Amino acid sequence: MNPHPQTRHVVAHELHDLAASQLALGHRLALVSAHEDHRGLRVVYLFTGGPPDERHEFELHLDRAHPAVPTLADLSFAASRFERALHDDYAIVPVGHPFLRPLVRHQHWPEDWYPMRPGAGPMPPRRVLGDPYPFTEVKGTGVYEIPVGPVHAGLIEPGHFRFSVVGETILKMTARLWFVHRGVERLFVGLDADEGVAIAQRISGDSAVAHSLAYCLAVEDARGIEADEESRRLRAIVLELERLYNHVGDVGALCNDVSYAVANARAMVVRERILRLNEGVTGHRLGRGAVFVGRTSLRVLPTGRELDEVAEAFEDVVDLALGNSVVVDRFVGTATLSRNDALAIGTLGVVARASGVAQDARVAHPFVAGGFTPVVQEGGDVMARFVQRVEEFRASLDIVRRLSGEVRSLSGGSLRRRDPSAAGVGIVEGWRGAVVHRVELDAQGRVARARTLDPSFFNWPALSIALSDTIVPDFPLSNKSFNLSYAGNDL
Amino acid sequence: MNRVALSVCTSVLQLALVGVGSLVLLGLMAKVKARAEGRVGSPVVQPLRDIRKLLTKERLHARHSSVVLALAPMVITASAAVAVGISPIIGTHPVLGQSADIFVIVYLLLTGSVASALAGLDPATAFGGMGASRAMTIGALAEPALLVAVIALSVQAGTSNLPGIVSSTASHPAWVFGPVHLFALGALLIVVLAETGRIPVDNPATHLELTMVHEAMVLEYAGPELALVTLGEAMRLGLLFSLVANLFLPWGVATGDSLGALAIACAALVAKTTTLALVVALIEVRSAKLRLFRLPELLAGGFVLSVLAVVMGLVIR
Numbered sequence: 001m002n003p004h005p006q007t008r009h010v011v012a013h014e015l016h017d018l019a020a021s022q023l024a025l026g027h028r029l030a031l032v033s034a035h036e037d038h039r040g041l042r043v044v045y046l047f048t049g050g051p052p053d054e055r056h057e058f059e060l061h062l063d064r065a066h067p068a069v070p071t072l073a074d075l076s077f078a079a080s081r082f083e084r085a086l087h088d089d090y091a092i093v094p095v096g097h098p099f100l101r102p103l104v105r106h107q108h109w110p111e112d113w114y115p116m117r118p119g120a121g122p123m124p125p126r127r128v129l130g131d132p133y134p135f136t137e138v139k140g141t142g143v144y145e146i147p148v149g150p151v152h153a154g155l156i157e158p159g160h161f162r163f164s165v166v167g168e169t170i171l172k173m174t175a176r177l178w179f180v181h182r183g184v185e186r187l188f189v190g191l192d193a194d195e196g197v198a199i200a201q202r203i204s205g206d207s208a209v210a211h212s213l214a215y216c217l218a219v220e221d222a223r224g225i226e227a228d229e230e231s232r233r234l235r236a237i238v239l240e241l242e243r244l245y246n247h248v249g250d251v252g253a254l255c256n257d258v259s260y261a262v263a264n265a266r267a268m269v270v271r272e273r274i275l276r277l278n279e280g281v282t283g284h285r286l287g288r289g290a291v292f293v294g295r296t297s298l299r300v301l302p303t304g305r306e307l308d309e310v311a312e313a314f315e316d317v318v319d320l321a322l323g324n325s326v327v328v329d330r331f332v333g334t335a336t337l338s339r340n341d342a343l344a345i346g347t348l349g350v351v352a353r354a355s356g357v358a359q360d361a362r363v364a365h366p367f368v369a370g371g372f373t374p375v376v377q378e379g380g381d382v383m384a385r386f387v388q389r390v391e392e393f394r395a396s397l398d399i400v401r402r403l404s405g406e407v408r409s410l411s412g413g414s415l416r417r418r419d420p421s422a423a424g425v426g427i428v429e430g431w432r433g434a435v436v437h438r439v440e441l442d443a444q445g446r447v448a449r450a451r452t453l454d455p456s457f458f459n460w461p462a463l464s465i466a467l468s469d470t471i472v473p474d475f476p477l478s479n480k481s482f483n484l485s486y487a488g489n490d491l
Numbered sequence: 492m493n494r495v496a497l498s499v500c501t502s503v504l505q506l507a508l509v510g511v512g513s514l515v516l517l518g519l520m521a522k523v524k525a526r527a528e529g530r531v532g533s534p535v536v537q538p539l540r541d542i543r544k545l546l547t548k549e550r551l552h553a554r555h556s557s558v559v560l561a562l563a564p565m566v567i568t569a570s571a572a573v574a575v576g577i578s579p580i581i582g583t584h585p586v587l588g589q590s591a592d593i594f595v596i597v598y599l600l601l602t603g604s605v606a607s608a609l610a611g612l613d614p615a616t617a618f619g620g621m622g623a624s625r626a627m628t629i630g631a632l633a634e635p636a637l638l639v640a641v642i643a644l645s646v647q648a649g650t651s652n653l654p655g656i657v658s659s660t661a662s663h664p665a666w667v668f669g670p671v672h673l674f675a676l677g678a679l680l681i682v683v684l685a686e687t688g689r690i691p692v693d694n695p696a697t698h699l700e701l702t703m704v705h706e707a708m709v710l711e712y713a714g715p716e717l718a719l720v721t722l723g724e725a726m727r728l729g730l731l732f733s734l735v736a737n738l739f740l741p742w743g744v745a746t747g748d749s750l751g752a753l754a755i756a757c758a759a760l761v762a763k764t765t766t767l768a769l770v771v772a773l774i775e776v777r778s779a780k781l782r783l784f785r786l787p788e789l790l791a792g793g794f795v796l797s798v799l800a801v802v803m804g805l806v807i808r
Contacts, residue, residue, distance in 0.1 A: 146617040146701070153698035168783060257702075259694040259780035265528035326691060326779040472621065473783045476699040 002365055004221055004418065005046060005055035005425050012070050015045070018058055019072050019079070022047040027054060028346060029072070030427070030436045032082035033451035034090045036118055041067055043086065046425060046438060050364030055425055062092065071096040078346040078458055089116035104178050107132055115183060123183070138164035138171050146472065150179045157486035161475075168471040173464045181490040188450035193219045193439070194293045196447050200437070201288050203452055204488030209242040209287040210430025211437070211452065211488075217367065217426025218439040218450075219293045224418040227367070231296040231412025233403050236368040238282055238290045238298070240396040240403075243431040245274040247389040247396070248314055250483050254386055255321050257477040258330040263321045270313045277302050277310070297411040301404045311397055318390050331383035335478035337466040338380055347462045348455040349433020351482055354388040355380035361429035370402065380466075382481040422448075432456060432485065454488030494584065497748050501582035508757060509575045510722065513729025514538040516768045520689075521696075523772035542722060548714035553614035556711070563610035564716045567603045568723035574599040575726055580733045581756035582745035583654040591653045593641040596734075597634060600686070603727060604630050607720075611708030618700045622707025625783065629692065629704065632790035633685040636797045640678040643800030644738055647671050647807070653734070661741035671807065672739055674800035679735050681793030683771070685786075687728040690775040692786060702780070729764070736763035 010018060019029070027049030034043045045058045060069060071094040073080035083094035084103035091114045094100065108126045109115075115123070138145075143166050150158035158179035164172040184203055188196050200215035201208040213235055220226060227235065252267025275285040281298050283289035290298055321327050337347070342355035352359045353376045360374035375391040377384035426437045433455030442448040463482050470478055518535040525532025534540075552560060577591040585591070604626065611623035645651040647666060648659040660666055685692045688705040700707060709720050737744050743759025745752035781789060 144617070144620075146621065148617075148701065153700060255779070257699065259690050259697065260778075261524065261528050261696075262776055265530070269529070324777075324779055326781060329785065330779065330782055471783060473702045475701050 002217070002221070002226075002367060002427070003053055003055055004421065005057045005423075007044075007057040007059055007423075010058045010060055012060060012068075015058060015060055016070050016072060016075070019045065019047070020075055022049075022056060023075055025049060025054075027056070029076050029078050029082070030434070031425075031438055031451055031453050032079070032086065033438050033449065034086055034092060034116065035440065035449050036064075036090070036116075037448060040064065041090075041092075043069055043092065044423075044438070045072075046436070048365065048427060048436070051366075053365050055427075057423075057425075067092040068095050069093075071098075073097050073099070076346065077344060077461070081457070081461070088114075090114055091117070101134060104181060106178060106181075116186070133176055135162050135174055135176075136172065140166070142166050143171065150176075159486050163472065163475070165472055168473065170467050170470050170472060170475070173467045173475075175460055175464060177460065177486060178490045180487050182487075184491040185450055185452060188439075188447045188452075191447050193223075193441055193445055193447055196439075196450060197292055200452065201286075203491065204454055204456075204485040205286060206246055207242070207430045207432065207435065207454065207485065207488060208284075209238050209291060210428050210432075210435045211454070212288070212291050213239060214426040214428040214430075214435040214437040215439065215450070215452070216291055216293045217428065218424040218437040219426075219441070220414060221424030221426060222421055222439055222441050223294075223424070223445075224416060224420045225294060225414045226417045227294070227296065227414050228412050229369075230407070230409050231414065232368045233407055234296040234298050234410070234412055235291055237301070237400055237403050237407075238278075238287050238296075239428065239430070240400045241274065241278050241281065241302070242287050243396045244310070244393060244400075245271050245278065246431040247393045248274065248317070250389050250480070251314075251317060251321065251386065251393075253480050253483070254331070254382070254477065255327060257480050258327055260321065260324060260327050263317055263324075263327075266313070266320060267317045270310060270317060273310055273313070277306055294414040295412065299410070301407060301410070302400060304401065304404075307397055307401055311394075314393060321386075328383070330474075330477065331386055332379075332381060334382040334474050335463075335466040335470045335481060336379070336381040337462055339378075341465050342380065342462060345462045345465065346458050347433075348458050349429070350385060350388050350392065350431070351459050351462055352433065353377065353392075354384040359434075361427050361434040365427040365429075365434075367428075368403070370399075372399070382477060385481040430455065432483070432488075433459065452491065454485050454491075456484040456486075456489040459484050460489060494748060497582075497750075497753075498584050498586045498588065500750070501584060501745070501753060502576040502586040504753060504757065505578070505580040505582075505585060506572060506576055508760065509580065509726055509729035509733065510572075511539070512761065512764065513725040513732070514542065514722070516729065516732065516764060517725055519765065519768050520772040520775070523769060524696075524776055527776040538721070538725065542718045545713075545718035545721070546715050550715055551713045553616070553711045556614040559609050559613040560711065561716070563606040563613075564712070564719035564723065566606035567610075568719050568726070570599045570602040570606070571723045571726035571730060575730050578730060578734060579654040579657040579737055579744060580730070581753055581760055583658045584746075584748070585654070588654045589652065593638065593645060593651050593653060596653060596730075597638050597641075600637075600727060600730075601630070601634060603723060604634075607705070607708050610712075610720075614711045616711065618703070618707045618710050621701075622703055622705065622710075625704045626708060629685050629786060629790065632787055633682045633793070636678050636790065636793040637682040637686070639794065640675040640682065640797035640800055641738070643671050643675045643797060643804045646801060646804035653738075657737050657741045657744055658746050660738065661744065661746060664742075667739060667741075669807065670803040671800050674796045674803060676735070676739050678793045678797035678800060679738075681789060681796070683731045683735060684774070685790060685793075686731060687724075687771075689771055691778045691781040691789070694780050732764045732767050733760060736760065736767055 027047040030048040031046040086092040088105040146163040160176040200212040252264040256264035339356040608623040611619035648656040693704040745756040
């Protein structure tokens with residue numbers, strides 16, 4: 001069973017050293033969650049690591065009148081971004097933060113409006129207030145800026161990219177996000193914990209399974225129950241099916257971004273097959289009908305023949321793409337993210353593994369039995385991320401095949417393991433990377449606070465780093481090779 | 492029939508045929524690509540319908556844009572129309588055919604390119620300037636290759652007048668299979684892909700602004716002006732396709748002075764340009780878009796082929 005996090009109440013001056021010792025152990029800062037309720041204003045820092053599965057929480061109580069936390073920005077880049085979000089959402093000041101620019105806050109927010117504080121009320125009407133975001137201006141002969149978005153051509157989520165360019169070479173790219181900030185975390189508050197699944201499924205549509213599973217694991221952790229063996233197997237199958245359809249979609253989209261439309265069309269056929277498979281298995285194309293708090297149920301299992309057909313069609317697409325020398329030329333050496341940068345930024349999932357970081361929650365926080373070794377690439381370029389997806393697709397098919405053979409019943413329940421507690425954590429390796437949810441329940445079993453985190457939050461800054469020395473017309477391809485979620489990031 | 496009337500008839504037919512036909516060729520290429528991707532695709536006449544739709548729309552200009560933006564579509568279309576009118580497309584005696592020198596045609600095309608680039612710069616958007624800069628870079632590499640490739644043919648024919656080259660090639664069929672024509676054909680195919688913005692140089696179907704070349708320049712156009720720009724660009728494509736077809740397969744082009752020969756010439760032109768469009772569409776299906784910084788290599792290859800064609804022309808003489 002995944003361990004329940006060990007919580008330690010800390011005071012401000014201890015936090016920095018404790019965080020440093022966690023990071024020295026190779027653990028990462030997985031989540032920072034602020035809470036304001038009858039227990040006062042407090043911030044929870046969750047550090048995770050593994051294998052073996054390690055989860056440590058530090059809880060820091062703040063003064064409501066002058067909320068402040070000591071900054072961890074010097075220890076962890078991710079922490080610096082969590083702290084900027086705390087500042088925007090809660091007016092918590094990270095003391096000593098080196099670069100306290102807005103992260104979540106947009107220009108139309110009133111000066112004293114902190115949406116996560118109780119009583120903040122609904123979103124005020126959109127008006128232009130305050131100063132525009134202070135983009136760093138790059139100066140020099142021939143340097144110019146290209147602003148792109150937030151509205152893009154085609155079906156793309158909103159994000160603003162500010163390029164500073166010389167000729168065609170990108171010197172700096174700043175991504176401004178949170179245009180689809182829907183206040184998802186507040187939507188959970190007050191719901192019966194079982195009902196929260198419906199919202200978790202909709203945090204990022206392409207990660208419906210990963211987010212709902214992370215949410216269920218978190219609620220189960222808080223209730224002190226654990227999914228039985230059958231349930232865990234079924235969940236792993238649906239999770240891998242989600243990885244399959246997304247990875248093949250990315251493989252096709254990468255070809256499309258170098259104008260190799262034929263390979264994309266073939267990939268979309270494979271993706272559609274898997275979506276229909278998903279519909280048969282879960283009752284929903286995006287796998288929404290399978291995972292619930294304390295139980296899992298499938299309608300049918302994918303048959304060996306269906307999986308073989310998908311595998312064969314997928315290999316055809318890969319051969320078509322990698323058999324085209326122009327496609328290979330476009331992929332190799334484009335938007336390289338070095339291993340050191342990937343580690344320093346704290347990237348997760350496909351992006352991290354394509355840069356040689358063997359980071360996988362299926363290994364660090366496994367919820368299903370059976371050995372699994374993550375594949376990694378060395379290159380860190382678009383090609384590495386392409387090949388990483390191809391290899392993960394193959395590995396996922398093997399997992400689905402193996403687990404389908406072990407399934408005895410199409411529905412699974414849960415077992416009581418320990419006394420319920422107020423909070424629980426769920427960690428799932430979604431197709432983009434580790435999805436982490438932390439849920440606190442009140443005495444009636446309703447959600448008091450849900451903190452949901454998509455790997456995109458950690459990976460977005462890596463795109464900017466990988467783009468230096470990339471040329472402008474290669475940006476769409478580079479962006480697609482990361483394929484990060486805007487909705488999952490913005491919440 | 493008198494020569495003047497026939498010349499006028501030739502030019503008018505050329506304009507009508509290229510004006511409508513080049514849009515159909517665009518539709519045909521889109522159809523081939525759609526079929527290769529397993530889609531039904533829109534009808535072959537869709538570009539014509541789009542033009543009709545655009546003509547009914549309102550004229551809109553970007554704020555801060557000047558008269559350049561309003562004039563460019565006319566310059567683009569007019570320069571293409573003049574080039575189409577005087578080139579040997581269905582007959583070797585169009586109006587002003589004696590002026591249809593290769594330099595005149597190249598500079599008419601260049602006038603259109605410069606107008607597009609200025610239209611891209613005029614509204615001062617980042618995309619327009621980016622597209623203009625890329626288009627000028629590609630043009631600077633492609634147009635010399637076009638010029639030199641046709642000069643190679645003129646060395647052999649002894650004239651730089653296009654109708655003259657076509658009629659002397661028609662009377663010396665053996666030239667077509669000689670090294671001069673083969674090298675020049677290779678060069679011209681590369682130039683045509685570049686000048687008409689096809690894959691592997693540019694992707695006319697993309698929605699990704701940052702990768703665009705030609706489309707980025709005309710992003711600010713809407714309504715009738717977009718229709719005019721589209722028509723002008725299509726006519727450039729029609730002209731280049733027809734020139735390649737007639738310079739290398741001159742048969743069917745009306746050299747005499749009968750209306751019947753013109754009718755045959757129309758049919759021959761449709762057959763030749765349709766074949767060329769299918770070839771280009773297949774290249775587009777098979778290829779992906781080159782990295783922008785690789786384009787000079789491709790276009791330099793085209794230039795080298797055209798220089799080789801000139802050298803062969805001088806050696807063979």
